[in-house]
Amino acid sequence: MKLYIVGVGLIGGSMMLDLKRIGDFEIIGVDKNEEHLNTALKNGIIDRKGSINDISQADRVVLSVDVKSAIELLPSILSSIKENALVWDVGSTKEKLCAMISEHPKRNQFLATHPIAGKENSGPEYAIEGMFADKIQIICESYKTRDDLLEWSKSIFISLGMRLRFMEAKENDSSMAYVSHLSHISSFMLAKTVLETKKINNILDLAGSGFESTVRLAKSSPDMWAPIFQQNRENVIETLDVYIHNLLNFKQYLIDKDYQSLHEQMKTTNTLTNILNRINKNK
Amino acid sequence: MKLYIVGVGLIGGSMMLDLKRIGDFEIIGVDKNEEHLNTALKNGIIDRKGSINDISQADRVVLSVDVKSAIELLPSILSSIKENALVWDVGSTKEKLCAMISEHPKRNQFLATHPIAGKENSGPEYAIEGMFADKIQIICESYKTRDDLLEWSKSIFISLGMRLRFMEAKENDSSMAYVSHLSHISSFMLAKTVLETKKINNILDLAGSGFESTVRLAKSSPDMWAPIFQQNRENVIETLDVYIHNLLNFKQYLIDKDYQSLHEQMKTTNTLTNILNRINKNK
Numbered sequence: 234m235k236l237y238i239v240g241v242g243l244i245g246g247s248m249m250l251d252l253k254r255i256g257d258f259e260i261i262g263v264d265k266n267e268e269h270l271n272t273a274l275k276n277g278i279i280d281r282k283g284s285i286n287d288i289s290q291a292d293r294v295v296l297s298v299d300v301k302s303a304i305e306l307l308p309s310i311l312s313s314i315k316e317n318a319l320v321w322d323v324g325s326t327k328e329k330l331c332a333m334i335s336e337h338p339k340r341n342q343f344l345a346t347h348p349i350a351g352k353e354n355s356g357p358e359y360a361i362e363g364m365f366a367d368k369i370q371i372i373c374e375s376y377k378t379r380d381d382l383l384e385w386s387k388s389i390f391i392s393l394g395m396r397l398r399f400m401e402a403k404e405n406d407s408s409m410a411y412v413s414h415l416s417h418i419s420s421f422m423l424a425k426t427v428l429e430t431k432k433i434n435n436i437l438d439l440a441g442s443g444f445e446s447t448v449r450l451a452k453s454s455p456d457m458w459a460p461i462f463q464q465n466r467e468n469v470i471e472t473l474d475v476y477i478h479n480l481l482n483f484k485q486y487l488i489d490k491d492y493q494s495l496h497e498q499m500k501t502t503n504t505l506t507n508i509l510n511r512i513n514k515n516k
Numbered sequence: 517m518k519l520y521i522v523g524v525g526l527i528g529g530s531m532m533l534d535l536k537r538i539g540d541f542e543i544i545g546v547d548k549n550e551e552h553l554n555t556a557l558k559n560g561i562i563d564r565k566g567s568i569n570d571i572s573q574a575d576r577v578v579l580s581v582d583v584k585s586a587i588e589l590l591p592s593i594l595s596s597i598k599e600n601a602l603v604w605d606v607g608s609t610k611e612k613l614c615a616m617i618s619e620h621p622k623r624n625q626f627l628a629t630h631p632i633a634g635k636e637n638s639g640p641e642y643a644i645e646g647m648f649a650d651k652i653q654i655i656c657e658s659y660k661t662r663d664d665l666l667e668w669s670k671s672i673f674i675s676l677g678m679r680l681r682f683m684e685a686k687e688n689d690s691s692m693a694y695v696s697h698l699s700h701i702s703s704f705m706l707a708k709t710v711l712e713t714k715k716i717n718n719i720l721d722l723a724g725s726g727f728e729s730t731v732r733l734a735k736s737s738p739d740m741w742a743p744i745f746q747q748n749r750e751n752v753i754e755t756l757d758v759y760i761h762n763l764l765n766f767k768q769y770l771i772d773k774d775y776q777s778l779h780e781q782m783k784t785t786n787t788l789t790n791i792l793n794r795i796n797k798n799k
Contacts, residue, residue: 349722349723349724350724351724351725351726352725353726368724369721369722369724371722398721398722408715408718408719408722409722411709411710411713411719412710412719412720412722412723412724412727413723413724413726413727415706415709415710416706416726416727416729416730416731417726418763418766419702419706419730419763420730421766421781421782421785422759422762422763422766423698423699423702423759424785424788425762425781425784425785426694426698426755426758426759426762427694427695427698427788428784428785428787428788429758429762430694432691435691436691436694436695437695438652438681439632439652439654439681439691439692439695440632440695440696441632441633441634441651441652441695441696442634442635443634443636443696443699443700443732443733444695444696444699446699446729446730446732446733447699447702447703447729447730447732447733448699448788449726449729449730450726450729450730451785451786451788452786452788453782455778455779455780455782455783455786456779458782459775459778459779459782460775462770462775462778463773463775463778466770466773469770470767470770470771472709473763473766473767473770474767475709475712476705476706476709476763477760477763477764477767479705479708479709479712480701480702480705480756480759480760480763481760483701483704483705483756484753484756484757484760487745487749487752487753487756488753490746490749492742492743492745492746495738495742495745495746496738496739496742497738498704498708499704499736499738499741499742500738501708501711502704502707502708502711502734503734503735503738504711505707505710505711505731505734505735
């Protein structure tokens, strides 16, 4: 089975390493970044390089590019593929992508997927085996995909050890604004705040693991994240409003020297502990 | 040598486990939380329970309580100890504490220390050996401590594997506002924002390791942190102002659909990558 991976980065690369293990795929890499392709070839992520122009030969296509490029590429990829071929995307936002191809004649040969996996690093050199084990796989609008292609996809995801969740594209996007996109903005702006201080060179030496944990995501790729924020603009603005409101509120307690309210607020927030422990267990 | 540990929590408990390994100490635990004392005794963190009223028998005292209690307890502890005894505190804020005892007749039997170590969990049940290896130990106003007691302290910290940094109390507090206290507020408020959404039960299942990383510190103890924010109020308000300004700015780019500026801002922030890698290496 010819599998075209379009975008050989961290996610696409890791997924190919796993797919090689569980199925009989010839994996053909397509990427506008020639260096990424070379790395992928060297590290055994792909079997050979290919071109987007030959995608009509594909039995399966995994579209693993930033969400802006995905929107640009998906319609023509869908138009090019043969009758029994299937395309997955793996991006973080789904509403605009799904809306755009909702009337495409080959809509039922596409499955919108969102694996909740990744790291702050990007590029095929960071690809690892087993990245998707025990991870959530969000599948959007599954009822719009042809039954046989959906069933095949599910069996693959289950072989990768993933836990499947089915939802509308809209729900994926609004949920991700809270549990992923806001975390990234918070981290980027925290890093920016610290980088802007005059004494940056003196203080970072003093940073501990707590600081590191909260700014880890600030290492993420702007090429990947700017398009995500763009496509999920309304939801992200909404979550940012609530977050900024909470920070202003916390600051006001400090200004008012209302340490009792400060304490109560943190106490309430501690209830996240149990939930986080659950996440940890499921990781 | 009789060592009184006042406050047998995560930091104090971990420190005792290490000190037992490197020196000949009889470790006496003092804590208003009887359960913590029992745990500490059971886990071999302390040799026996003691009382704050017997502290005049101590050769060494480690004051490892929240920074509000530290301010309440330190003057009378200092007044009680014998001539060659020494007291360390280990709290996150130093300016108010050092100012308060600057004229104390036994000021030179006190050393203000701030080990950059810890976890989001609290209590002696989480105490571990080796917590301080390769960690920074900030020592404030070292010149105010008697030479022999300072030299003894340094040799102990070095035996624990710590890297010593000397600075004024003021510098500790202003630096910590940026690389520690703001991270905690950011994390607490991020957790609060997510907890407030109506669909909290549906979305947390979808959270990945990125979310977990940014809200990890929201598990921290309000009893420990409310007093830190209180004592470092002015610095924390200043950093919060910059942070909120940056978030508002980011939101404005989204409102204006200025994705180019959004991208550039994240790109600049990426420079933290190298610094973070350095922190990682030093951990």
